[in-house]
Amino acid sequence: MKKDLNGKLTRGTQRTLDAFLGAMTSLLAEKPLIGISVNELCERAGYPRATFYNYFEDRDDLVVYCWTALAGPVSAAELASVESKLRVDAALDAMADAMEAHTDLLRAMLEHNPPEGPLFSSLHTVIRDEARELMRTCVEQDRCDLPAELVADQYANTLMLVLDWAYLRGHTLTREQLHTYAHTLLGGVE
Structure with missing residues (x-):
C-alpha cells in the first residue's frame, strides 16, 4: 500500500x-x-x-487493505498482558470477533468466490500474518527448545486453520469449540 x-x-x-x-x-x-x-x-x-x-x-493491494480494515486493530501489547495459558484463546477470540462482525459480507463473497480461490487466499495470508505477529510477541522463549518464531508460525497456521474451518468452510462452532479445536491441534506445542 x-x-x-x-x-x-x-x-x-x-x-x-x-x-x-x-x-x-x-x-x-x-x-x-x-x-x-x-x-x-x-x-x-x-x-x-x-x-x-x-x-x-x-487491485490485490486494495484487497489486502480491505481485509486489514475489516479486521480492525488487534493489539499485540494487549495480548502480551493476558495470562500465558489464555493467550491462544484471546488471539483466536479477537480474530473470530472480526470475522463474526462481517458474517453477512463473508457469506455474500463466498457465493461468488470459492474458499480456495485468490480472494480467500489473500484473507488467509492476512490472518496468518496477523496471528504470527501476535503470537511472536507472546511465545515464551524458555517454554520449549524450538525457536520462538517457528512456534509462532505453528500457532498462526493452527489459528488460521480453525478460523477457516469455522467461518469459510461453514462449520458452525461455538467459542468453546473453537478453543478446543485450537488447543487439540496445538497439543504438541503448548
Whole structure:
C-alpha cells in the first residue's frame, strides 16, 4: 500500500480509503474477484484511476487493505498482558470477533468466490500474518527448545486453520469449540 496507515490519517485520506473499501466489498458481494477491474472500482468509488494508484499498487493491494480494515486493530501489547495459558484463546477470540462482525459480507463473497480461490487466499495470508505477529510477541522463549518464531508460525497456521474451518468452510462452532479445536491441534506445542 502506498499510504502509511500507521500515522494519523486526514479526513480526505480516510474518506478515499472508505470509498475504495466500500466499492471493493460491494463488488465482491456481487461477483468474483477476477471479474473486478480497476476501472469498475473507481467508478463505484467515485474517484479517478489516478487517485486509485496514489493509494494502491493494484487491485490485490486494495484487497489486502480491505481485509486489514475489516479486521480492525488487534493489539499485540494487549495480548502480551493476558495470562500465558489464555493467550491462544484471546488471539483466536479477537480474530473470530472480526470475522463474526462481517458474517453477512463473508457469506455474500463466498457465493461468488470459492474458499480456495485468490480472494480467500489473500484473507488467509492476512490472518496468518496477523496471528504470527501476535503470537511472536507472546511465545515464551524458555517454554520449549524450538525457536520462538517457528512456534509462532505453528500457532498462526493452527489459528488460521480453525478460523477457516469455522467461518469459510461453514462449520458452525461455538467459542468453546473453537478453543478446543485450537488447543487439540496445538497439543504438541503448548
